[in-house]
Amino acid sequence: MTDILDEAPTAPASSDAAASTQAEVSAEMAAISREYADTGATETQPRLDYPPYRSSVLRHPTKDPHHADPEGIELWAPVFGHQDVDRLEADLTIQHRGEPVGERMIVTGRVLDGEGRPVRHQLVEIWQANAGGRYIHKRDQHPAAIDPNFTGVGRCLTDGDGTYSFTTIKPGPYPWKNHRNAWRPAHIHFSVFGPAFTQRMITQMYFPSDPLFALDPIYQSITDPAARDRLVATYDHDVTSHEWATGYRWDIVLTGSHRTPLESDTEGDDA
């Protein structure tokens, strides 16, 4: 996580021209939402083919995924340990000399598999914008201040109970180029692993009652309202810390594993 300013990837693809208005994009999203409600089905994941998110148009597969029984390597996941992740990496507010600007917050929760078992000693990675909605990334050209005391990258291992915990700054919303006057709701990117590689996922955690939810095609690509809600953290005063930080709780449930759990997946060892 050093030399962050030298690690930016290359120029973006040009598919997100700001040609539509918010009203046009909102009308597209509303039509998809009505059509979904009429089906009576329940979707739990985002649609890959979701035209209101313009960048998805040429990047979604057109064929249904092919069923494969997980086997061999797919039934397992990489192992991460304390040689990989320093405990201090879970505190995004201490990576520089000074205190970052913004609302200091704690975000914590549990990573569970589809049967409710804790995902133990597994890697959780986060990245996010600063309080002004700016990423430390060459490609982020939003003219909000870079905070020299905030990089916005953290890692931790879940503990023996599947719990992760980060101390960070509440990120700000930011504009993007999907359409004219497009703004992303404030979010933290989460990358998580389960006990099997087929459970690998990357997602985004949001904050309660964000007025941008209804306007955001990435959030709305999850057509099911209850499924969308699962990405929204809960303010938890028991997590809030006296004269220090506000607290949010957010649990992550992975898809089911196909491997019979080993004792080492569920029993305590060194954490």
Place this chain on the structure above:
Amino acid sequence: MSRPAGDLQPTPGQTVGPFFGYALPYDGSSDLVPPTHPDAVRFHGRVLDGAGDPVPDALLEIWQAGPDGAVPRAAGSLHRDGFTFTGWGRASTDGTGHYSFATLAPGPTAPGSAPYLAVTVFARGLLNRLFTRAYLPGDDAALVADPLLASLDPERRATLVAAADDRGFVFDIRLQGDGETVFLAHG
């Protein structure tokens, strides 16, 4: 709001977005072994969109057995001490949509099975990750006998088999359109 107690419905995925480049790749993330390792092979290719254009902001992860077919159980993928084979790596695509790993060729995880690398694809514009497999060429009998490959017509099957080159294997990923890669659902 949020998740009621006892709700074990899966958390939805979301796109990795455009700004992962300073967060997810790390020094050595694409080198499962040092490229100078005597048995190192290069596993590389391009990620292409539905217009055939390169995807310069994709992230790939591979997860694989060792040459002996054993599933690696050693930690250290982020630490990369240069000696421990952890079986896992991460690479972002460059401005030409190209990715590259240095690794060891996996062996069969069961006698007679076809060796493959499990591959996960993330990208801006891709609303959830995609899973696929990159089978290694060479053992035709094992490839013909593979249940997944056997369930696909020949044209689609070919999208899952890497091609040998002078230093290793080439595996292109087409997200959409002609030659669209077979992506997998594990249900």
